[in-house]
Amino acid sequence: MNTLASSAPELAALPRKRIDRYWLLVVPLLALLAVLYLFPLLRVLWLSFSVPQPGLQNYARFIDNASVHRVLWTTLRICSMTTVISVALGYAIAFAMVHVGPRQRMALFFGLLVPFWASVLIRAFSWLFLLGEQGLVNNTLIALGLTDEPLQLMRNQFGVVVGMAHFMIPYAVLPLYSNMKGIDPQLARASQGLGASAFLTFRKVYFPQTLPGIYGAALLVFIFSLGFYVTPVILGGGRTVMVAEYISTQVLQLVNWGSGAALASVLLIAIVAALAALSRFVDLRELFGAK
Numbered sequence: 001m002n003t004l005a006s007s008a009p010e011l012a013a014l015p016r017k018r019i020d021r022y023w024l025l026v027v028p029l030l031a032l033l034a035v036l037y038l039f040p041l042l043r044v045l046w047l048s049f050s051v052p053q054p055g056l057q058n059y060a061r062f063i064d065n066a067s068v069h070r071v072l073w074t075t076l077r078i079c080s081m082t083t084v085i086s087v088a089l090g091y092a093i094a095f096a097m098v099h100v101g102p103r104q105r106m107a108l109f110f111g112l113l114v115p116f117w118a119s120v121l122i123r124a125f126s127w128l129f130l131l132g133e134q135g136l137v138n139n140t141l142i143a144l145g146l147t148d149e150p151l152q153l154m155r156n157q158f159g160v161v162v163g164m165a166h167f168m169i170p171y172a173v174l175p176l177y178s179n180m181k182g183i184d185p186q187l188a189r190a191s192q193g194l195g196a197s198a199f200l201t202f203r204k205v206y207f208p209q210t211l212p213g214i215y216g217a218a219l220l221v222f223i224f225s226l227g228f229y230v231t232p233v234i235l236g237g238g239r240t241v242m243v244a245e246y247i248s249t250q251v252l253q254l255v256n257w258g259s260g261a262a263l264a265s266v267l268l269i270a271i272v273a274a275l276a277a278l279s280r281f282v283d284l285r286e287l288f289g290a291k
Contacts, residue, residue: 041268048265051258058262068246068263075242078160078232079225085165086221087214090172094213097173098180116170124234127163128154131235155237163231171224172217179213219278223271243267 048058062068097108115123130136131153138150153159183206191201229244236242241249243263250260 044261045265047257047261051261058258059266061259062262062266071241071243071246074157074240075226078157078164078240078242079222081161082164082168082225083218083222085161086168086172087176087217089165090169090176090217091210091214093169094173094176094180097177112170112173115166120167120230121234123167124163124231127159127166128234131159131162154235155239157236157240159235160232160240160242163235164225164228167231168221168225171220175216175220176210176213179210179216183209215278219274223274226267226271 049056051058093108093112097105100108128135132138133150133152135153137153138147141147141151142149153162187205187209188201191205192198196204227244228242229248232240232242233245236245247260247263247267250256250263
């Protein structure tokens with residue numbers, strides 16, 4: 001008995017030592033991440049304060065720059081609309097995936113993931129052909145007699161939102177499905193057994209339990225949407241300019257590295273602020289499955 005008692009601390013310390021050694025396997029990855037991510041990030045931040053001359057003039061210029069205000073408002077508006085549409089459609093798809101049979105669930109997964117694996121460029125050009133003046137949508141509307149002339153469905157905000165929502169729906173479905181899969185179905189049966197209607201059961205029992213999934217899906221979609229570049233460029237046609245396209249114009253065409261870096265820094269700060277605000281209401285580790 002004394003032998004077991006004396007060896008207990010050593011046994012308790014053994015897993016800790018193994019865990020410490022396992023961290024050594026992560027050190028090369030952390031070093032690579034620091035070189036490939038942190039260094040360029042700090043470089044961008046430095047450019048925003050040092051080009052064309054040291055100071056805060058790049059940030060101060062945004063206060064009175066009407067074009068920047070318009071671009072930021074357009075970005076927030078489009079990202080918000082994309083988030084609402086993607087989460088709403090993603091909620092319906094995830095709800096169906098949870099409540100159908102295995103064969104139907106596999107078919108839904110297949111239909112969801114096949115476009116997910118396609119390039120964003122291919123999907124943007126697909127919508128270009130669908131929404132064009134001679135595209136499938138306009139030709140169908142004219143053939144059905146619903147309109148006499150082609151509708152302007154692209155090179156505007158509508159086309160950008162459609163293309164971005166199509167790309168973002170899988171990002172909304174996956175966290176919602178993971179959340180709904182963990183809900184005990186007995187709770188809904190118990191509610192209906194006590195006399196509640198299907199709608200009341202959904203509103204009072206089921207929907208509140210899906211709120212963490214909704215928050216996670218909305219966060220993912222909104223953050224990814226803030227940095228969209230290809231889809232707004234192709235479907236917006238230069239008339240609907242978002243932050244990423246504006247930064248590209250400043251850096252590549254106007255060679256204005258200071259303003260581009262400053263706006264990129266503002267975008268990064270906005271993303272961090274959104275994560276910090278959400279963390280006050282939701283445990284982010286639990287939300288993304290790290291806890």
